Amino acid sequence: MLLPAFALHQPTSVDGAVALAARLAPDFDWVAGGTDLLPNYKQRLNARPHVVSLARVAELRDLSTSRIGALVRLRDLERDPAIRATFPALADAASQIASTTLRESGTVGGNLCLDNRCYYFNQSELWRDAKGGCLKVAGPICLVVPTQKENICWAAYSGDLAPVLQVLGASVGIAGPDGRRTVPLVEFFQPDGIRRNVLARGELLTHVEIPETAKAYRAGYRKLRQRDTIDFPILGVAAAVHLEGDTVRDVRVSLTAVxxxxxWIDLADERDKRMSLAWIERIAARVLERVQPVKNVSLRPGYRRKMAAVLTRRLLVALTT
Ligand SMILES: Cc1cc2nc3c(=O)[nH]c(=O)nc-3n(C[C@H](O)[C@H](O)[C@H](O)COP(=O)(O)OP(=O)(O)OC[C@H]3O[C@@H](n4cnc5c(N)ncnc54)[C@H](O)[C@@H]3O)c2cc1C
Known part of the structure; x- marks a missing residue:
């Protein structure tokens, strides 16, 4: 399948990229590794006439345990000795994304800014035309929840890194025409499959910051997908616990693709508790109560919801024993 025609721009600094974006907005997309954007372009999913590549912006390539540049490749994150030793859950989640070949190109920034996915959206033009299109591409309503009053898009956020970075307490750096700012990752995403996140047109994600306090936590990630060799998650659970002997000083849980x-599961009232199977069951029950998937991927919502509690339970057992 051929890409549609577009003008490719290749700035070499963040300031240059932002200035270019201000001139081109709203008719452009950022591209990093292109493993998400370009397949979508090939399917004629909202392709734009200008594409601004971040590949030559060297300042986006920092990689340490406290700062991860947006342009760091997933394969480098997964293999970095310091990341593996300090935040094994992050390296593990990265290693489960797509396939080795895709991780050689795919980046951390592209993963966090991944377009939301849906059974009705990620289809060929012919397939979509037969349905009349959906809200996210040329249609009047969201086909997942057609009767809603709000008429927002219910495509699923399906990135693997975000829940792990959230439980580690990460923030993201953003650069744009109005300067630079930092946003906690738990506040970065927006509940609309078209809007997706707080980035305004012309803003880009520059890096991820992981606080020193994250080192006190044991964290992990469990992923459910149809084919372990390549697929997007249909469910992913990340958890982090701060233990002092038998006492759980803090617990954090975040899920993707649901x-x-x-x-993000609010578990403030489960802090400072003695670790026990009953405590784990309470948290699994909270996940079951909070997670309400809709029919936007090929597997049934009821199955994904039950598995969210199952994977949470398994993960917390592994992290606390
Ligand atoms: C077959 C297949 C399987 C996949 N499986 C998985 C999977 O299991 N888990 C998973 O998480 N992903 C999966 N992916 C998606 C993708 O490979 C990864 O998410 C990858 O990390 C995307 O990074 P990228 O640099 O290629 O993004 P790009 O395609 O370059 O960009 C993705 C989106 O982010 C925007 N963007 C990129 N960088 C920035 C930035 N710095 N600031 C602002 N916006 C930016 C782009 O405009 C675009 O909208 C899969 C893709 C394919 C094709």
């Missing part, structure tokens, strides 16, 4: 944004 809603339009990563789902």
């Amino acid at each position: 809603d339009t944004i990563p789902v």
Whole structure:
């Protein structure tokens, strides 16, 4: 399948990229590794006339345990000795994304800014035309929840890194025409499969910051997908616990691919508790209560919901024993 025609721009600095974006907005997309954007372009999913590549912006390539540049490739994150030693859950989640070949090109920034996915959206032009299109591409309504009053897009956020970075307490750096800012990752995503996140047109994600306090946590990630060799998650659960002996000082859980944004579970009342199987069951029950998937991927919502509790339970057992 051929790409549609577009003008490719290749700035070499963040300031240059932002200035270019200000001139081209709203008729452009950023591209990093292109493993998400370009397949979508080939399917004629909202392709734009200008594409601004970040590949030559060297300042986006930092990689340390406290700062990960947006242009760091997933394969480098997965293999970095310091990341593997300090945040094994992050390296593990990265290693489960797509395939080795795709991870050689795919980046951390592209993963966090991944377009939301849906059974009705990620289809060929012919397939979509037969349905009359959906809200996210040329149609009047969201076909996942056609009767809703709000008429928002219910495509699923399906990135693997976001829940792990959220439980580690990460923030993201953003650069745009109005300067630079930092946003906690739990506040970065927006509950609409078209809007997706807080980035305004012309803003780009520059890096991820992981606080020093994350080192006190044991974290992990469990992923459910149809084919372990390549598929996107249909469910992913990340958890982090801060243990002092038998006492759980803090617990954090976040899930991906079950809603339009990563789902952060508020567990403030489960802090400072003695670790026990009953405590784990309470948290699994909270996940079951909070997670309400809709029919936007090929597997049934009821199955994904039950598996969210199952994977949470398995992960917390592994992290606390
Ligand atoms: C077959 C297949 C399987 C896949 N499986 C998985 C999977 O299991 N898990 C998973 O998480 N992903 C999966 N992916 C998606 C993708 O490979 C990864 O998410 C990858 O990390 C995307 O990074 P990229 O640099 O290629 O993004 P790109 O395609 O370059 O960009 C993705 C989106 O982010 C925007 N963007 C990129 N960088 C920035 C930035 N710095 N600031 C602002 N916006 C930006 C782009 O405009 C675009 O909208 C899969 C893709 C394919 C084709």
